[in-house]
Amino acid sequence: MNNAKRKHLESKGWKVGTAKEFLNLSPEEAAYVEMKLALSRVLYEFRKRKKLTQHELARRLKSSQSRVAKMEAGDPSVSLDLLFRSLFALGASRKNVTQMLS
Amino acid sequence: MNNAKRKHLESKGWKVGTAKEFLNLSPEEAAYVEMKLALSRVLYEFRKRKKLTQHELARRLKSSQSRVAKMEAGDPSVSLDLLFRSLFALGASRKNVTQMLS
DNA sequence: TGATTTTATGTCAGAATTGACATAGCTTGA
C-alpha cells in the first residue's frame, strides 16, 4: 500500500527494490503488489511478442492506450481482474499465466 | 459473461456444467470465470483447513460473512483482487496459490 | 535536426465492487 510514499521516495532519487523491503508493507500487501507487478511484466512480454503498440492492444481489449500504459506500469488504479482479463484476451491460458507467475 | 442467463437457466432446472459448454462464452470469458471459480474453491479449502466459520474468516479479512459466502460461491460481484487478497491474508504465498491453480 | 510514432501521466464521469445489513435457508446435535 501507500503508493504516494513510494512515488515520493523515487522522486527523491531513492532506488526502491522489492516493495516489502523499503516500505513497511504487511506480507499480504507485499504479495498483492508483487503479484500485480509480475502480471504487468507478463502483459508487457505478451504485447511485445505480438509486436503490438499499446494503442493496438487497447483496441483489442476495448480499452484505451492510457489504461494499457497503466496496466504495464502496475498502477494502483489497475485491478488484477483487468490484468488477467487482458492476458486471456491475448490468448494466454490459465496454465500459461500461472506458470509465468510461479 | 451474461450471468443473468445462467441464473435463468439454473432456475429452470438446467444443470450447468462447465460454463463454456452451455453458455456461449468466448475463450477469454471462460478462462476468467473458471479462474474465479478455481480461486473460490481454493479459498474454501483454506478456510476449512483452518476450521474457521465464514464469520470468523470475515473478521480476519475485515469483511463480512455475506461477502465471504459470495467469494466462495464465485459470485459475479466478487473480484479476483478480493479473492487473491483474501488468500494472501490467510497466509498463502503466490507460489502456493499459483500451484493450486495450475 | 525535427517530424512522427509510441508511451506516460493526470483527470474525471460513469460503471463495478465492497462491507454491511436484513433475512432466508440449511445443518447439526440434543
Next chain:
DNA sequence: TCAAGCTATGTCAATTCTGACATAAAATCA
C-alpha cells in the same frame, strides 16, 4: 423435533476501478 449456529441471497450507499480524453515525455527514424 427444534433451537442454535452456520451459510446463502438480496439490497444499497460508499468506495474503487474504468475508458476516455488531453497533453507531456520519450523513442524512432529520415
